[in-house]
Amino acid sequence: MGAGKNTYIEGLDSDTSEAKIKASKLRECVDLKVFTTDGKTTVGLSSVKGNLKMLELPSIYIRDRKDGVHKSTTLPAGHTVLLTEEVLPVNHRGKIVISTSRTEAGMNNSNMLQYSYYANRDTSKIFPRFTDGYNQNICGWTTVRDDLILFSTTNTSEINDHSNDIFVIWRIRYKDDLSYTIQMMYVGNTPHTTKHMIEAISRHENNTIEKVYWTDGNVTAKHFNLSGTSPHDIYNAELEFTPPTNLYAPRFNKWIEAETTFKGMVQYAYSLYNRSGAESRMSPLSLPTYLKDKQPNISFWADLSFKNAKIYRIYYESHTSVPVVTLIMDRPYDPYTNNYITFNDTGQILEQISLTEFALTGGNPKIIETLTEKDNRLIIGNIKESQFDPTWDSRAYRFNNNGLGELFKFNGDPLTRFGFTKERTVSVGNYPGLTNGEESLDCFQLSNLDPTTSSVFPYNLDPSINEKFQVDGSTVGGEGPNIKYSFGADDSLKDTTRTAFHSSNKDTNDRFGIKKFDVRAGYKRMEIYRFGIQFINEYGQASFVNWIADIKFPSFDMDDGTVVKTPHLNVEIKNFPIGYNNLWSWRILRAKRGESDRTIITQGIHQQWHKPVFGGDSDTVIPESFGGLNSPPMKVPYFMATGSNYNDEAEKITATNTINSLINNEMNYITPIISEAVDGDYFHCIGKVTQIEPIFDYTTYEKVLVEFLNVKVTKQVTFSDVGTTRYIPEDLQVMLPNKRYQFKSNNKYNACRNTMWGESYYGKGTPTYTSGGSQTTTGTIGATNLVAQGGKCIGWGSSGHPLGNDFNDQHSPILDFRRRSRNQYGGFRHDQRAKTVYIPCSEPTRGTNNKILGGDTYTALTRILKNSWFHAFDGADTTNNRTNTGNVTTGNEIHATKSVLEIVLETTIPPGLEGSDVDNTFQTIHPSELHDVTSNEFYDFDHVYRKEQDFPTFVSKPINFNEVSNFDFLVRASEPKFNNELIDSFLRYRTNLFMELDPKYGRINRLINHNDEVMSFQDTGIAHIVINPRVQTSSLDGQAIQLGLGNVLHDKKYISTKSGTKSKFSVFDSKKSIYFYDTLQNKIKTVTGDLDISDLKGIHGKLSLIHFPDEYSINEHITGGVGVYGIFDPEHSEALFSFKAAGIQAPMVLAFNEKSQVFTHSYGYSPQLLINDSKNLLSTGGADRPNDLWIHGRGNTSKYYDTTPIESYFHVVVNGSTELSKIFDNWAFNMEAYDASGNDLPNVHPKACRVYNDYQDSGIVPFVNRGNIRRLQRTWEANIPRQQSSRLTMRGPWINIIFYFDNNNDYTYVMHDLHTKYRP
Secondary structure, three states, X not given: OEEEEEOOOOOEOOOOOOOOOOOOOEOEEEOEEEEEOOOOOXXXXXXXXXXXXXXXXXXXXXXXXXXXXXXXXXXXXXXXXXXXXXXXXXXXOOOEEEEEOXXXXXXXXXXXXXXXXXXXXXXXXXXXXXXXXXXXXEEEEEEEOOEEEEEEEOXXXXXXXXXXXXXXXXXXXXXXXXXXXXXXXXXXXXOOOOOOOEEEEEEEEEOOEEEEEEEOOOOOOEEEEOOOOOOOOOOHHHHEOOOOOOOOOOEEEEEEOOOOOOOEEEEEXXXXXXXXXXXOOOOOOOOOEEEOOOEEEEEEEOOOOOOEEEEEXXXXXXXXXXXXXXXXXXXXXXXXXXXXXXXXXXXXXXEEEOHHHHHOOOXXXXXXXXXXXXXXXXXXXXXXXXXXXXXXXXXXXXXXOOOOEEEEEOOXXXXXXXXXXXXXXXXXXXXXXXXXXXXXXXXXXXXXXXXXXXXXXXXXXXXXXXXXXXXXOXXXXXXXXXXXXXXXXXXXXXXXXXXXXXXXXXXXXXXXXXOOOOOOOEOOOOOEEEEEEEEEEOOOOEOOEEEEEEEEOOOOOOEOOOOEOEEEEEEEEOOOOOOOOOEEEEEEEEEOOOHHXXXXXXXXXXXXXXXXXXXXXXXXXXXXXXXXOOOOOOOOOHHHOOOOOOOOOOOOOXXXXXXXXXXXXXXXXXXXXXXXXXXXOEEEEEEEEEEEEEXXXXXXXXXXXXXXXXXXXXXXXXXXXXXXXXXXXXXXXXXOOOOEEOOEOOOOOOOOOEOOOOEOEEEOOOOOOOOOOOOOOOOEOOOEEXXXXXXXXXXXXXXXXXXXXXOOOOEEEEEEEEOOOOOHHHOOOHHHHOOOEEEEOOOOEOOOEEEEOOOOEEEEEEEEEEEEEEEEOOOOOOOOOOOOOOOOOOOOOEEEEEEEEEEEEEEOOOOOOOOOOXXXXXXXXXXXXXXXXXXXXXXXXXXXXXXXXXXXXXEEOOOOOOOOOEEEEEEEEOOOOOOOOOEOHHHOOOOOOEEEOOHHHOOEEEEEEEOOEEEEEEOOOEEEEEEOOXXXXXOOOOOXXXXXXXOOEEEEEEEEOOOOOOOHHHOEEOOOOEEEEEOOOOEEEEEOOOOOEEEOOOOHHHHOOOEOOOOOOOEOOOOOOOEEEEEEEOOOOEEEEEEEOEOOOOOEEEEEEOOOOEEEEEEOOOOOEEEEOOOOEEEEOOOOOOOEEEEEEEEEEOOOOOOOOOOEEEEEEEOOOOOOOEEEEEEEEEEEEEOOOOOEOOOOOOOEEEXXXXXXXXXXXXXXXXXXXXXXXXXXXXXOOOOOOOOOOOEEOOEEEXXXXXXXXXXXXXXXXXXXXXEO
16 A cells, blocks of 8 residues: 655646646645645645625716805705815815715715816816716725825726726825725826836825825826825826926016116026926026016916916126026915916025026926836836927919919929919929928029029020919918918118108207117018927927928118018918917027128118318318208218318318218127128119218217108119129229228229019129220229228229219118128028028917017118218317327317218118117117217127027928837936925936937836846846945945945846746836846746745646736736736735636636745735735725725635625645556544634534546545544545446556535635545
């Protein structure tokens, strides 16, 4: 005779064959737990207690604010809801949320648990009056100290529209007796679903800050302060790491009469934050504002989701300086009562920040797969940064009056020519139609072509095109499928006193004033500007710039005597991008018009200079009065007259030779605006001026001649206005005060009239002289010394007026100095446009129309110091105490007489800011006070005041741009967090604080901090991420000290490149090890403290039945789909793995005992979630009760989720002396049974058994006391069943034995060693 003894101590073994499996191992064990006294000595198998329902999440009902919600116990008619709070808060932003008993009817009979507010800010998403939130599905958990935090949702699908779903955060505190309190902390429609379980961590900072951070890998990561003011009156946006925010650009309002220490240009921006919460992105910048002697008052509307604002100054000290960004104010605001913030910039500085930090404030919205904490930093992995790049055709074209247009594509010689109509796809004549959406089309249009460049392009110009309209053929502008533009002129510098400017009354100083700086410059008439559009979403993300068109501005009136007009662009959005619900605003941008981009270099007034025939310095030339040589006599300085004293009948000037010049104030401010003319330069006459009346204001030796001019430009000047087109003579040069210049005499001008355009020009080219003149290379106008302290000008020699007789008798031309540009803005091919850098020229707007100023040109009344004559005396002028400035003639004293023009011109110099003092410039004081001002003083100007809004800049999408937003092998670390900080540093990420893992091992599925070391689990790789490493060294006194190496994400060390997991929730840890399910090898493994990886043996046979899809969908554990969920149960020292997959016929929760280091059994329940709150093992489960929470080990034996208790069983193999075939006769075993009260049940035995081998099977045979089983003393004995339907005994080298236990009576079984007797 022989005997086998099964002891169970080595746990499960589903891998070894029946012939070789040890007697100390179990083939299977369900809901019977191997227990030991010391982890080594077997006591036996014991029943497992089931779970007990601890609580049910309350139902959720939502009502419109306070109507229908009352706090009295006496219900008014039609009202059914009670509130237990004494006072309802007055200020709240959402709908009232009520948590109460299971049914609406129950609300009539009991007080509610609590109330809060529905967090959806979109009032269009309105719940029904009562919304049953009973079907709350718990989808995630974490703990905060002793409290359990649950996340629940009503959504169980992948549907993106979550407007009718409810997401709730609950806080639960319970005692050992299972009494509990539950708080509804937050409720909203945050788009979580049971398809994507939540991974969460928490941090307790103090009694008012207890934060949870979570992600589900599907929507953006979230955070929440559990200890904020209750009820939690917040918006969904406040949960975001990067919150969606309505950001408006700050606006300048007015000047405050208070001094400031700063002088220069400033812009303002702000970010918003909630205390201990997230910070928004930076707002759009305000328009540039100058700082000088007064404080600007700025305001903006702040988003309702926040309660604090940080306000920043972006300061430019000089025209070329890098902006300095400083935090100037950090202030709270009340979103309920006043979110309109206004402030004065007093010059204070709280903190200076870098441009990088400023630009990256807030960051991009992030969808992260996994997170953990280390060294006060939040470590996130597998990051998908949400990009914002709407697909939208932004192009606009210009049409002729028949609604037809032409485009040209520069793809060789000849050019490809496209004809199109407003539908854009219809062929015109022999030209193919434009294909809608062809992004690579160059889209160059004839309307922008410079007529003097016609020879550059290999096609004949067709004057009938006349493309300058929208599709209606009448509105000047352009139009595309989604956008259109037109032109307008702002009456930005109105001044009704202009008609009185000619008054010589010195007391009316304001009549001579020039309007102050208009911050918003307009655009240069007849110039081409490149415009684009940019969309901004609710996260503050700006899209790439989409090119609209290279737009040539038409001509406008500049000055009608009372109004100065500034050109602007009107833009209208016809259709917004489709499918971008988070689009917040849009703005127009333009390319910066650099020196090489200008087709109009400068604008000025033509002036002839003459050498007087009377006495005075023989080398002095003086400018004519605007009446010309035949105008009324010009009043000249007394020392140039024939008499010794000044008189009103000064002699008329006659000319012996003439110097022509172009004068303005811009040339005196910008050096060099032009150094010389180049081939192709030409003048374009845009209009003419009329002199109102010259004023000669004088006292003894102090003379100021002021000429006031009106400019009238009603249209582009045609040939009939100006005569023959001319080239610029070769001797054109920039003339500086007090310098000598030589010019050719008798210059003639080459005619280059192009009748097609009906315009006339004269420009520099290869001189071919018209009849009536010849080139004279020897004749000069002498060694002409401009003995003047006037300004710079452009001069050239000639005989007579360059534009003929059309400009005499009080008329003089306004000229644009033009230059042909073959490469404006880097070129107009599609690939060249894609390299354009843009600057904003409008504030973001939410409407469909936007008036676009923000250009680089001011149409302004300007004052020009035309000339300043000086006369030297041989003797001292003791009366006026005038000091000789030298460089004129000998003598000690001089006297001056000024010649000043006041005229409206287009200029890049902001009007009213010229001169050394903003509030008292030489451009604004009474002209009579200019007598003692030098040209250097007159043209003193700080160029910072013409600073354009070029920070930050924006770009178009590069050609062949490959947008990468899914960084699934990337790890980032947050900024270091400090308790009680203003802005949560866990939500802030610097761009350079990242680490890339090796992408060949797949995506990062889980980060876990085990014993202060962060491990990363990829599909097929496991890496140790070294964070903030420290090295130990010794101090001078021999004491050991630790030094940090300075790198946050220091290194990565792969401990395996053959193991990994796709199942993030299978990764968990105990104090000793990390456990995970290797999806590639279909094994359960562990990472020990010394970072060794080992397989957990004994259950491969069970796992071989599992078939997971080869895709990332194995984390849908909650919905009963597929997945592996793991947790560590510290009470029983068990690592639990819950499997749901095809091939599993019954629930399978495998238990690995960490003390004995074996799988001991499996549980017979199927949880949705397993929860370890460090006190108990909890779970959610039951398809019909997903909002219940269950505590394990407290229920009846093997009874789970209030269902029928499962039948527990164990399976062993008896195979002693496997070389022999045996006959198996009977068993003997010890077993105890106890009822729920602990009473011994001596007559209770196992329910049934089954015995089988590879060719015999007894089937399930019930045990019958005193029938086939009997108890002798404390030992149960039973005959081994025979083969089913046969008298044959079980025989062979081995047999399988299964014992079943009935758990319907809540008995506890203790099964000891099983002894089996057999014979050969």
